[in-house]
Amino acid sequence: MSGGLTVRAADAADYDRIAPVVDEWWGGRAMIDMLPRLFFVHFADTAFVAEEGTDLAGFLAGFLSQTRPDEAYIHFAGVSPGHRGRGVGRLLYERFFAVARERSRTVVRCVTAPVNERSVAFHRALGFEVDTVAQNYDGRGGDRVLMSRRLA
């Protein structure tokens, strides 16, 4: 990990930097509809940005489950293509784990696509386990891997 890398809580202004690059970071896939601004307005205390100097290196958008008081959820996280392989994702996730622990959450959940083997491997390396693979999870007919990680 670069010594110049910092992670801080995000705010609504960060959304204006993140939104224009999301599709590009996902190799041209249309992802932005899944990341409305509300995550940076109403869940800003569990959203984070990683920066190297003034460059946006990555971001994470999550929340504390409203219905399940023991759970936190990571909805969306991405690392700039130019900053991959340097621990940016791990740093963002660990910040989220710390905040979730402070807020008395004992499990973190997330959902990814089984076809995205790099994502599944990334989550396993961070201590997530696969709970199940669900069919037609988010409405477009795609399978999703449901993963969770206990917080000590």
Add this chain to the structure above:
Amino acid sequence: MSGGLTVRAADAADYDRIAPVVDEWWGGRAMIDMLPRLFFVHFADTAFVAEEGTDLAGFLAGFLSQTRPDEAYIHFAGVSPGHRGRGVGRLLYERFFAVARERSRTVVRCVTAPVNERSVAFHRALGFEVDTVAQNYDGRGGDRVLMSRRLA
């Protein structure tokens, strides 16, 4: 409003009834990416379905703002084409207002598209006021009308 209309709290199973009809209810627009299952899992206590008998008449997905303790937010609501003009939307919104009040929220916010004049008029009729029109609000370059309603 029909005498046979009921509103109840939603659960994750309701998502499997709602997801297949969302695009159709919006006249074929691709809306489902904006409504992931998480709203019916992690914000189930502020999600509601309206039914007439066993028919799905409408639904609402909202949340209590995590960052702004006075605020609640309505993310997505829809009424079946066959049930429009009968107060289904109002019933769903009023249930949400009641729950938000119980949870000590004093303002409800929502965002809609200025081109959707019917939506803006619906919200005005329910006591919402337009706070601002924001450019490029949700990342695809579209304008959005930001509306809010005080809770008594």
